[in-house]
Amino acid sequence: MTDVAAPIRRKRVLPGFTLSLGTTLLYLTLIILIPVLALVLKGAEIGPERFLRIITSPRTLAALKITVTAAAVATLFNALYGLLMAWVLVRYEFPGKRLLDALMDIPFALPTAVAGLALTALFSANGWFGSVLESAGISVVYTIWGIIIAMTFTSIPFVVRTVQPVLEDLDPTLEQAAVTLGARPWTIFTRIVFPAILPAFLAGSTIAFARSLGEFGAVVFIAGNKPNETEIASLLAFIRLEEYDYAGAAAIALVLLIMALTLLLISNLIQIWSARHREPR
Amino acid sequence: MSIIVQNMTKRFGRTEVLRGIDLTIESGELVALLGPSGSGKTTLLKIIAGLEWPDAGRLQVEGADWLQLAAQDRRIGFVFQHYALFPHMTVRDNIAFGLTVRPRAERPGKAVIDAKVDELLEFLQIAPLGERYPLQLSGGQRQRVALGRALAIQPTVLLLDEPFGALDAAVRRDLRQWLRGVHDATGSTTIFVTHDQEEAFELADRVVVMGEGRIEQIGHADQIVDHPASPFVARFMGATIELPVTLTAGRAEGEGLDLSHLPRRALPDGPATLFLRPADVTPVPTANGRWRICRLTSTGSLLRVDLDEGGTPGFSVDLPRRAPQARALTVGTRVNLAPEAGALFSTVAERSSPARGDTTQPLKEHSA
Numbered sequence: 340m341t342d343v344a345a346p347i348r349r350k351r352v353l354p355g356f357t358l359s360l361g362t363t364l365l366y367l368t369l370i371i372l373i374p375v376l377a378l379v380l381k382g383a384e385i386g387p388e389r390f391l392r393i394i395t396s397p398r399t400l401a402a403l404k405i406t407v408t409a410a411a412v413a414t415l416f417n418a419l420y421g422l423l424m425a426w427v428l429v430r431y432e433f434p435g436k437r438l439l440d441a442l443m444d445i446p447f448a449l450p451t452a453v454a455g456l457a458l459t460a461l462f463s464a465n466g467w468f469g470s471v472l473e474s475a476g477i478s479v480v481y482t483i484w485g486i487i488i489a490m491t492f493t494s495i496p497f498v499v500r501t502v503q504p505v506l507e508d509l510d511p512t513l514e515q516a517a518v519t520l521g522a523r524p525w526t527i528f529t530r531i532v533f534p535a536i537l538p539a540f541l542a543g544s545t546i547a548f549a550r551s552l553g554e555f556g557a558v559v560f561i562a563g564n565k566p567n568e569t570e571i572a573s574l575l576a577f578i579r580l581e582e583y584d585y586a587g588a589a590a591i592a593l594v595l596l597i598m599a600l601t602l603l604l605i606s607n608l609i610q611i612w613s614a615r616h617r618e619p620r
Numbered sequence: 621m622s623i624i625v626q627n628m629t630k631r632f633g634r635t636e637v638l639r640g641i642d643l644t645i646e647s648g649e650l651v652a653l654l655g656p657s658g659s660g661k662t663t664l665l666k667i668i669a670g671l672e673w674p675d676a677g678r679l680q681v682e683g684a685d686w687l688q689l690a691a692q693d694r695r696i697g698f699v700f701q702h703y704a705l706f707p708h709m710t711v712r713d714n715i716a717f718g719l720t721v722r723p724r725a726e727r728p729g730k731a732v733i734d735a736k737v738d739e740l741l742e743f744l745q746i747a748p749l750g751e752r753y754p755l756q757l758s759g760g761q762r763q764r765v766a767l768g769r770a771l772a773i774q775p776t777v778l779l780l781d782e783p784f785g786a787l788d789a790a791v792r793r794d795l796r797q798w799l800r801g802v803h804d805a806t807g808s809t810t811i812f813v814t815h816d817q818e819e820a821f822e823l824a825d826r827v828v829v830m831g832e833g834r835i836e837q838i839g840h841a842d843q844i845v846d847h848p849a850s851p852f853v854a855r856f857m858g859a860t861i862e863l864p865v866t867l868t869a870g871r872a873e874g875e876g877l878d879l880s881h882l883p884r885r886a887l888p889d890g891p892a893t894l895f896l897r898p899a900d901v902t903p904v905p906t907a908n909g910r911w912r913i914c915r916l917t918s919t920g921s922l923l924r925v926d927l928d929e930g931g932t933p934g935f936s937v938d939l940p941r942r943a944p945q946a947r948a949l950t951v952g953t954r955v956n957l958a959p960e961a962g963a964l965f966s967t968v969a970e971r972s973s974p975a976r977g978d979t980t981q982p983l984k985e986h987s988a
């Protein structure tokens with residue numbers, strides 16, 4: 340008999356923590372962290388002065404402006420439409436609901452180039468929509484509207500798919516309670532339902548915006564890509580790369596990256612703020 | 621506010637949830653709807669609240685036809701089993717909600733609302749919790765907030781759906797007393813749904829026992845326990861022992877049973893079923909008694925006596941552990957039974973009502 344007790348080793352309930360976390364971190368580092376870091380380093384190599392000169396050149400500024408404007412309009416549209424769509428898919432029963440639900444994912448599944456081609460065919464001057472719009476004096480193809488439509492198409496599912504599950508899980512007795520307290524439908528939506536789905540809604544909108552900022556495949560077909568008019572930032576970066584102007588490409592890409600990261604940060608802050616009531620005292 | 625429910629029916633798909641409910645509730649009364657799950661009690665409550673609509677029937681409150689009135693216009697206070705507090709609002713905002721959503725013309729000023737909320741927080745004994753969020757409260761505190769939110773609109777009728785169902789036993793007892801106090805202080809007409817008999821009897825002026833979409837019986841504890849209106853009520857009130865007996869001139873007789881304590885019943889001669897609560901039965905040691913004690917279990921205050929009959933497991937009866945009769949009981953003792961009280965129903969197809977207790981067509985006894 341020995342009096343020396345063996346040291347107690349705490350056992351984790353789930354085995355393989357070290358291995359699985361290690362694999363995850365390695366993967367994340369190789370696939371995401373290193374490329375992003377390389378981009379930042381490449382941008383840093385340029386030096387602040389040259390960097391500023393590149394991104395303030397008229398052509399770059401125009402491209403960034405067009406990209407952000409189009410992405411903002413596309414996101415605004417998709418935020419409203421996505422909210423409505425999620426509402427319809429969750430709250431009502433109708434024939435073909437499952438089909439509609441499945442259709443939502445097409446923009447995710449479809450190669451963006453295919454989407455771009457299809458949209459161009461539809462909206463060109465002799466396409467189905469284009470011919471009608473053209474006769475009304477609106478041209479879509481080769482204008483910023485084309486860019487907006489392409490971005491809208493490819494980012495539709497983000498808001499729908501983030502809001503939908505939250506709306507599904509929303510406790511129906513909350514709305515019943517509000518009804519018994521005398522609240523009208525619109526009040527119930529603005530004061531009970533919307534606050535509950537706000538974090539998901541913001542998250543979805545932010546991802547949709549970030550995605551639109553970087554959309555390339557669908558846009559280049561429909562935009563016409565006229566410098567200073569319908570040339571988006573990621574295309575300009577691509578052109579710079581083709582010209583072996585690595586610094587120019589990296590500078591533009593870095594600006595896009597910073598914008599996307601800032602958006603994610605803001606969205607996360609809003610989400611933390613709107614989840615403040617979940618913190619225990 | 622008096623509430624009159626007439627001939628109300630409701631079905632969900634093929635399931636009949638309410639099969640013709642008639643119920644009158646007086647102004648200022650505290651009434652419990654008691655029944656097992658699926659008896660339709662919550663559906664009835666939700667129809668009164670305007671959260672569900674019946675297929676047929678009438679609902680009149682103080683002479684007004686409430687089926688013509690949207691839930692928003694009924695001014696009821698509804699308390700949900702799981703509180704249904706708005707998670708993103710503080711306790712204060714939750715309580716004030718019903719006042720702040722009123723149309724601008726009827727909405728009280730901010731100072732008035734604040735004063736009202738203060739008053740309610742004080743009344744509900746949760747004054748220090750005003751700035752907290754619901755998820756930061758215990759279950760009992762949440763239910764107080766939920767009641768405060770319902771009371772803030774000065775409801776004409778207060779409806780509670782299993783209000784204490786999600787709470788632990790001690791808090792439940794505590795809140796029960798407190799709810800009775802709230803009811804007496806506000807003078808509102810109150811209906812609450814529960815499946816807990818003790819809760820219903822302790823709290824309510826009258827208890828409405830529901831089963832499978834019908835009202836089985838209305839009364840207070842002693843009436844319902846001593847004179848159940850149907851086998852359903854007898855079983856629901858804890859009469860787990862069912863024994864076949866024979867009725868002759870209103871007297872019941874059965875092998876191994878001393879039924880001299882039971883009063884004479886106005887039931888036709890023939891086969892009948894005796895419903896007994898385990899606590900109402902005393903085992904009497906008898907040579908060649910019908911039952912044999914196969915196990916004795918003590919809970920400290922009660923002695924549970926498990927009986928078998930000719931080797932087949934039977935039922936158990938309870939008696940106070942310190943009762944004189946308990947001393948003579950040991951495993952293996954043969955006993956007969958002497959019920960202190962019990963309910964008798966002629967053996968008929970139970971669910972084929974309307975003639976429930978009074979028999980029309982006796983069926984075969986269900987044991988040899």
